[in-house]
Amino acid sequence: MTLAGRTALVTGAASGIGAACARRLAERGAEVVVLDVRAEDAGKVAAEVGGRALVVDLADLASVDDAMAGLDADIVVNNAGIQHLALVHEFPPEEFGRLLDVMVQAPFRIARALLPGMYARGWGRFVHVTSIRGVRGDRRKAGYVVAKHGVEGLSKTIALEGAEHGVTSNCISPAWVRTPLTDDLARRQADIHGSTPERIVRDVMLGGAAIKELIDADEVAELALHLCSPAARHTTGTSIPLDGGWLAG
Numbered sequence: 321m322t323l324a325g326r327t328a329l330v331t332g333a334a335s336g337i338g339a340a341c342a343r344r345l346a347e348r349g350a351e352v353v354v355l356d357v358r359a360e361d362a363g364k365v366a367a368e369v370g371g372r373a374l375v376v377d378l379a380d381l382a383s384v385d386d387a388m389a390g391l392d393a394d395i396v397v398n399n400a401g402i403q404h405l406a407l408v409h410e411f412p413p414e415e416f417g418r419l420l421d422v423m424v425q426a427p428f429r430i431a432r433a434l435l436p437g438m439y440a441r442g443w444g445r446f447v448h449v450t451s452i453r454g455v456r457g458d459r460r461k462a463g464y465v466v467a468k469h470g471v472e473g474l475s476k477t478i479a480l481e482g483a484e485h486g487v488t489s490n491c492i493s494p495a496w497v498r499t500p501l502t503d504d505l506a507r508r509q510a511d512i513h514g515s516t517p518e519r520i521v522r523d524v525m526l527g528g529a530a531i532k533e534l535i536d537a538d539e540v541a542e543l544a545l546h547l548c549s550p551a552a553r554h555t556t557g558t559s560i561p562l563d564g565g566w567l568a569g
């Protein structure tokens with residue numbers, strides 16, 4: 321499978337899962353646009369994959385529209401995500417809005433801008449990195465859970481509308497993935513609870529998973545690549561869990 325001649329936009333590509341997707345897509349020949357709010361890290365990943373950095377704050381929807389105006393992409397990996405923890409009755413409305421802007425409004429603006437080009441070329445791929453929280457609720461994560469459920473809905477709609485134009489849209493819904501963010505969280509939780517990061521990962525983070533190991537960011541990237549391959553031509557409107565058996569329980 322080659323993606324030569326295809327342009328892939330990966331959001332949140334300066335780190336973690338997004339960077340892994342950027343690397344995998346570039347290895348297969350795609351021209352990768354590394355979109356992130358972190359200019360320096362986006363530049364590093366772009367240089368590494370021979371692509372280009374696009375520095376945009378996805379919370380600033382006017383900037384998203386401006387950035388998309390000059391862009392054509394065949395593949396969109398909608399990956400950028402943020403978290404805020406609070407009970408619903410204490411959740412700051414402005415944080416709730418920010419999570420929805422970054423994780424729902426911005427992906428909608430991106431899809432709205434890039435779909436006409438895909439339709440004209442008769443080919444397009446959307447891969448949305450959601451979460452098991454896109455299909456299950458969780459305490460203290462109202463903004464995240466609502467946003468991830470929202471993207472699952474956006475993806476299904478793109479799948480239905482895009483089918484006749486050769487455009488597919490799918491979600492990957494991972495449980496805990498080993499990224500710098502996850503490692504840092506495990507270390508901080510270990511300090512708070514007088515435990516070790518390994519125990520926090522196994523007993524707390526992976527409490528609901530059958531396989532008690534963090535998922536590798538490359539496994540997510542490999543699945544994203546599969547969803548862009550000819551073998552996945554009829555896979556659309558789905559959400560594929562990558563969850564170590566979490567949702568089986």
Ligand SMILES: NC(=O)c1ccc[n+]([C@@H]2O[C@H](COP(=O)([O-])OP(=O)(O)OC[C@H]3O[C@@H](n4cnc5c(N)ncnc54)[C@H](O)[C@@H]3O)[C@@H](O)[C@H]2O)c1
Nearest residue numbers: 332334335336337357377378379399400401451496497499
């Ligand atoms: N790490 C996990 O365990 C896990 C599990 C399930 C789902 N996910 C999802 O996977 C995606 C990537 O997660 P990750 O762990 O690689 O996170 P990460 O924090 O390592 O990377 C996220 C990237 O998004 C960028 N970003 C954040 N806000 C942005 C904004 N306003 N504008 C532009 N870029 C912005 C960050 O700068 C960062 O580079 C997220 O959507 C997350 O919800 C992660």
